[in-house]
Amino acid sequence: MKNGMLTIFRKELARFFGDKRTALAAILLPGVLIFAVYTFMGSALSSQFSVDEDFVPTVQAAALPDSLSTLAGQAGLEIQPAAGVDQAKALIEGQELDLLAVFPADFDDQVAAYDASSGAPAPAVELYYNSASVDSSAAYEMMSALLDSYESSLSNKFDVNPGSQAYDLATDADTAGTFLSSMMPMLLMIFLFSGCMATAPESIAGEKERGTIATLLITPLKRSDLALGKIFALSIIALLSGLSSTIGTLLSMPALMQMEGNVGAAYTPVHYLALCLVILSTVLFLVACISLISAFAKTIKEAQTYVTPLMILAMVVGVTAMFGGGASASLWAYFIPFYSSVQAMVGVFALELNWTHLLITVASNLVYTAMGVWGLTRMFNSEKVMFQR
Amino acid sequence: MSDLILDVQGLRKTFRLSAKQQKIEKTKQKVKVAVDGLSFTARRGEIFGLLGPNGAGKTTTLRMLATLIKPDAGDALVDGASIVSQPERVRSRIGFLTSELKLEDFFTPNYLYDFFSDLHQVPDEVRKPRKQALFSRFGIDQFAEVKVADLSTGMKQKVSLVISIVHDPDIIIFDEPTNGLDVITAKVVTDFLQELRGQGKTVLVSTHIFSLVEKLCDRVGVIIDGSMALCGTLDEVCQGKSLEDRFFALYVERMGKDA
Ligand SMILES: Nc1ncnc2c1ncn2[C@@H]1O[C@H](COP(=O)(O)OP(=O)(O)OP(=O)(O)O)[C@@H](O)[C@H]1O
Numbered sequence A: 001m002k003n004g005m006l007t008i009f010r011k012e013l014a015r016f017f018g019d020k021r022t023a024l025a026a027i028l029l030p031g032v033l034i035f036a037v038y039t040f041m042g043s044a045l046s047s048q049f050s051v052d053e054d055f056v057p058t059v060q061a062a063a064l065p066d067s068l069s070t071l072a073g074q075a076g077l078e079i080q081p082a083a084g085v086d087q088a089k090a091l092i093e094g095q096e097l098d099l100l101a102v103f104p105a106d107f108d109d110q111v112a113a114y115d116a117s118s119g120a121p122a123p124a125v126e127l128y129y130n131s132a133s134v135d136s137s138a139a140y141e142m143m144s145a146l147l148d149s150y151e152s153s154l155s156n157k158f159d160v161n162p163g164s165q166a167y168d169l170a171t172d173a174d175t176a177g178t179f180l181s182s183m184m185p186m187l188l189m190i191f192l193f194s195g196c197m198a199t200a201p202e203s204i205a206g207e208k209e210r211g212t213i214a215t216l217l218i219t220p221l222k223r224s225d226l227a228l229g230k231i232f233a234l235s236i237i238a239l240l241s242g243l244s245s246t247i248g249t250l251l252s253m254p255a256l257m258q259m260e261g262n263v264g265a266a267y268t269p270v271h272y273l274a275l276c277l278v279i280l281s282t283v284l285f286l287v288a289c290i291s292l293i294s295a296f297a298k299t300i301k302e303a304q305t306y307v308t309p310l311m312i313l314a315m316v317v318g319v320t321a322m323f324g325g326g327a328s329a330s331l332w333a334y335f336i337p338f339y340s341s342v343q344a345m346v347g348v349f350a351l352e353l354n355w356t357h358l359l360i361t362v363a364s365n366l367v368y369t370a371m372g373v374w375g376l377t378r379m380f381n382s383e384k385v386m387f388q389r
Numbered sequence B: 001m002s003d004l005i006l007d008v009q010g011l012r013k014t015f016r017l018s019a020k021q022q023k024i025e026k027t028k029q030k031v032k033v034a035v036d037g038l039s040f041t042a043r044r045g046e047i048f049g050l051l052g053p054n055g056a057g058k059t060t061t062l063r064m065l066a067t068l069i070k071p072d073a074g075d076a077l078v079d080g081a082s083i084v085s086q087p088e089r090v091r092s093r094i095g096f097l098t099s100e101l102k103l104e105d106f107f108t109p110n111y112l113y114d115f116f117s118d119l120h121q122v123p124d125e126v127r128k129p130r131k132q133a134l135f136s137r138f139g140i141d142q143f144a145e146v147k148v149a150d151l152s153t154g155m156k157q158k159v160s161l162v163i164s165i166v167h168d169p170d171i172i173i174f175d176e177p178t179n180g181l182d183v184i185t186a187k188v189v190t191d192f193l194q195e196l197r198g199q200g201k202t203v204l205v206s207t208h209i210f211s212l213v214e215k216l217c218d219r220v221g222v223i224i225d226g227s228m229a230l231c232g233t234l235d236e237v238c239q240g241k242s243l244e245d246r247f248f249a250l251y252v253e254r255m256g257k258d259a
């Protein structure tokens, strides 16, 4: 004998995947779009704040001392004498000149005569630049670095980090973990929610709106089977769409963070398993929530309107991942829907996996889902809800 | 009496009217009594017609019998199963057709037939020959793989009809079965209902078309304003007059002279 739940489950999937264009749009498109947008954002960010490798700034100086003109030549800075200070400033404003350096007339003598312990003001060099221009900013950096190193060469007592080895001991894994644990939980909540939104209102409010649910309700099909079959099928579709978005995000991470290699390399299969459990239970809970709301609504549009506040709530809760430095330590946090999922994901991404927290999250999500299925079953049984006008 | 297959006792249904509905119905009453203590019986192998004007409560009665909505009071036994306490049993014993029940546009008649056969738990070896017979009987076979959205109104109605009897029920309840159909398609449907009677099935139809009742029904119940005005065989009800004349006489009697 056939199982009613399985029949509904297969019908829902047949409905979704039978329409190739919608299925592709709902599943592949989010991932591809996210990958394209993030990769573009990453490369746009990096090109916006850096200059070409063989960049030579145009620099003018007033009263350039001999000591610095040789140093500048060695550093690859070509410095022209300034025709006039005001004239040069106007050129910088118009972004035609990158930098103007104004030295005191007898700079070398003043520097040699200056006693730092005297408390008198030190000889001053003025650098004029235009921060709106990337080239000008770069010229400013180069010139200040040159002057700094000249200054320290005059009275070198000690150096900080003089060598070329790596002093930052954070591993790629730590960097990736910190970054991913603040970003991914929110993104995942959004992706999963949109995945549910793409199908649940259509499948439940839509069937009400089109009058096809009544045709199901006059068959001996159990209402609980109808609720379960729909929730499982919708969860699978939401998971697929969430998965594509997640893969798109992870693939674009290196470009976005300007990091080398594979960002996921730090995570072990156990982390992936934990993440899958959290995501799976979260999706079931989300689908149950959205299905319940959709069952109340008379039309798909109405359902989408009712669900919007919930989506905003889920996003706001997702933002909590960015604060607080790591996952919440208090046990009760893992009983709160949405919040528990976000915090459990933070734990996994930050490589601070806590199985107690994780299992509480999964179990509470499943309990809330079961309550949702019970509620949905009652609504399918209620003529007021199903046939309201 | 074993051939009594449908026993309706004192069915009552009221609807709470929203402010908007009150305006549409031009009434100040908060509650609309749609069906008011309706009783009748139907026997195995007969076609029973529920005749009544618009808004009489025909559809509401049939929806209660099909367990889509619950009565406020009263009960009905469908082949021994109560519509109040055993709705699932009732659902597997009846085939119900009304314009309210839609088929998903996206699927084909072939897919839907199998889907509803699954829901009714019809075994594969039974469903196949039954599908073939019904599809060729109604000319659906050429359209078996055409999406419902692309079918004509008449063909949609035929597919709905076939889908409603995938489980070969003993009681068939059709609400306005010929509404919106051309004379040819309507004849196909009425011929089929007579065929079902020939197989010993019980058919319950609702209509406001007198000629349909005269042509088709063995017994008829006249519903006016939610209650049964008269019920019996066609001859008993007509008393030698035409059905139409009898109906108007009853209507004036019930609703007062000014109606
Ligand atoms: N869900 C509902 N809410 C409020 N009133 C309703 C509802 N369903 C039916 N009614 C009212 O109950 C009365 C009976 O309606 P019903 O549809 O049963 O009539 P009918 O005999 O089938 O008429 P028709 O020939 O027009 O189909 C009507 O006045 C209708 O407006």
Ligand SMILES: [Mg+2]
Residues within 6 Å of the ligand: B058, B059, B060, B175
């Ligand atoms: Mg009606």
